[in-house]
Amino acid sequence: MIAEIGHYALVLAFALALAQSVLPMVGAARGIRPWMAFARTAALAQLGFIGLAFLALVACFMRSDFSVLAVYEHSHSQQPMIYKIAATWGNHEGSLLLWVLILALFGALVALFGENLPPRLKARALSVQGMIGFAFLAFMLFTSNPFARLVPAPLEGQELNPLLQDPGLAMHPPMLYLGYVGFSMTFSFAVAALIEGRVDAAWARWVRPWTLLAWTTLTAGIVLGAHWAYYELGWGGWWSWDPVENASFMPWLIGTALLHCETVVEKRDALKVWTILLAIIAFGFSLIGTFLVRSGIITSVHAFAQDPARGLFILAIFVVALGGSFGLFAWRAPALQPGGLFLPISREGALVLNNLLLGVATATVLIGTLYPLALSVISGGTVSVGAPYYLVTFVPLMVPLLLLMAIGPLLGWKRGDLPGALQRLAVAGVFAVFVAGYTLHRETGTSIWAPLGIAVGVWLALGTVIEWIERVKLFRARPRDNWNRARHLPRAAYGMTLAHLGLAIAVIGMTGSSAWKVESVQVMKPGDSITIGRYAYRFDGVMPARGPNYLAERGTFTVTKDGKPYTVLYPERRQYEVQESPTTEAAIQSSLSGDIYAVIGDRAGPDSWTVRIYHQPLVPWLWIGGALMALGGLTSLSDRRYRIGVPNRLPVVQATGA
Amino acid sequence: MNKRLFYLLPIVLLGLFGVIAWYGLAPDRDPSALPSALIGKPVPGFNLATLDPGSGGLTPRDFAGKVTVVNFFASWCVPCKAEHPLLFQLAKDYQVPIYGIAFQDKTEDTERYIREMGSPYSKIGLDQNGRTAIDFGVTGVPETFILDKTGIIRYRLAQPIDPGRLAGEIGPLLKSLAQ
């Protein structure tokens, strides 16, 4: 019964989406106020219906209703409740429902909080949002119904993939989807602006919070995914340049460029065409990601293996959405009023360079991701593109970008003083070179990238701090003045400082963990001991253990550091009820300088096991940096300007019409 | 004019992606399939013990001068059991010798498998360390290769044989190679 209610709610939402797509758009074109106002009602009702459907699916999972196909395929009566709930979105159909739910959520948020938006812009944006919802609801209802039934109902389910039975991975899809789908709102606003023919500072200020929200959650989602891979997959890797990973990284890169472009539009009324284009492309990458994961066109551990018919449907959505918006762009963008002038050496100039570097970087990742597919279709050849490719093409692009990031904020708008900026950054430069030299000296034998990466991270971190010092006039004014200035800096400024600092710390973490990882693979018997660096690991044997839906072998390692007791590690090898192959649970002890990481492998004999112990230097810096970036995004989001909004210029808008 | 080109560029790129994706979604395309690197190359050298010691070892010389089918299988492989009856049909319908290679399988398990399922094979080689399979570029079992009279590999199937493929691809190829 609950499943039927959910299904019916979806059908109602589908019909409503059609109305939401058509009526407000026509209303905005003809100036019919009630039709424009309908967008608000429709968006809120959409959220209601889709929310109801989502809750219905969650209820089916919670009750282990195995007559619903999705529940049968991805749940089990012994599964812990939290994973029964997480299983709702741990499959193709359910995650699609989550996708559409977040789409409706963003529409409803704009409807609720967009009181200051000009009516036509709001109506058009919500209408486009409705169109996207219509397309995806159609996809769901016609090809991927989450409420499909199984008759007769089986007595037991097939269990959620054990790899997904993990708290990190339960949160990873919702975060990512908030990001992906968040860009739909900027897309809708961009298309609405194109239809209206006007992009200005006010538009940028309205759009920016949605971009910030999408970017922040996407950052969190990517970092969560990397963190999960690190502790779950058993060898300490956190990024493998897998096509689906890249599919989340590309919208992040474009989103970063978009965020910075919007600032320029808001402050200087320039770079409008770039902003619109990036807004369209960002969502385009979200759609590409959806396509790659759900169409079965590429192999990936992340892919929901699907049949090509579904792939064609998503491809059609993608081509229509992007083709329409690119067409609109080609037609209307040339007519957009060009904005403020600026010299090449200026903050705008630095941001243009920033966008170009990010754009080329994104294109590089796209080429690497799609090349095997393109080659196999065109000539039947097979190549694979792995990390070594990106190390040679992507990483070198990031170095100038990171260097630039410290300089840009110190340049003035319109006209920047480059020598002055570099002078103020001299301290950062000297320190970075010093650190690079020290690293080179300490860790001989590794490539040039390690000292370079650390140096660039240090440069950016110090440069960001120096910029804040400049703003607050530390050391140049009285402490009371400093405090006043610091208190009254706009939150967006702190957002930038935190985010840039976070990236610098994350870069240092990435460099350390990639360059200086130590691995030791041994066969050990209880009582054996092994020493790596300052740590000694004594293997104390393996004991059976039990969880709610798994049996495990739990190993014990007593670890001493410099001879003194440090910690005890308990890695596990788990066998879940239904799935036949075991999963490993690594035991990790973190500290600021790095992680020690133990994994227990196969039995090598009656009383011995293969054991892997890793030292992962600086890995926690990755997570700290990522968290800081997300925190920076949230800080910016809480800026007064977005809560108060733009002063209402309604009379002027009405006079000029649109 | 330059500006117009710039504005049209996104649509052009989109079209390119669409075309590639369209062909990529073709229903008979398996994205994880690796086309064999050995098509058109001579069969790799090997020397395997056979299940029946009296019949001598298995080497490429056994294939000389005739069109042959080489089938990698194992007793622990479920799809191999499913395709097994089709091997009999293949041998009968096309009068072609089939040589089996047991992949990473214990001798007694292979013997048991052959006792239960019967043997369509002229000889069965034992590749217990899997090295011969790697020389053939095998990624799993079952896999089937077709060699022409001169010992050049002409065809490789990295899946169980099914009736459709047998009639549509394998049969015609065997016929054309036999001439």
Add this chain to the structure above:
Amino acid sequence: MMLRAVLLVLALAGAALACGLPPPAAAQQTIRTADQPLADPALEARARALMREIRCVVCQSQSIDESDADIAANLRNIVREQIAAGKSEAEIRDYLVARYGDFVLMKPPFNRATLVLWVAPFALALVALAAVAFGWRRRAGAVAAARDLSGAERARLNQMLSEHADPGGGRP
């Protein structure tokens, strides 16, 4: 059609099992290949470095160094044997490519088929750089043009200044 689909699913299940992902149903391979690390740590380190560049042909998103698949273990031992026998990394790569194709290399080779792949990023970077340089010149010119006052504007400015000139010092 149905049988083909079922057989395909079973074959994929076999591949999934080999990667450690849960399959619907399959049996375990009876002879499993054991890793045989080299005695010489320097050679073992060279072998491991090379393994990280070879893609597992079954679990295609992992290198043979990371993969749990049995065939990955077999390939690891082959790499080790050849390193110990004095073969170079290039020779070992050629050996594997001869059997499995270019796919097996994580770093795609540089040949006619991959020309676009390798050249495109650098070409794009150059184009971007050129666009920046071109934009600079245009922009600098536009700003310079806007900055200078025309003759008429300058005359008007002088007139305004002389009109509002205040001998006593003027308002703050």
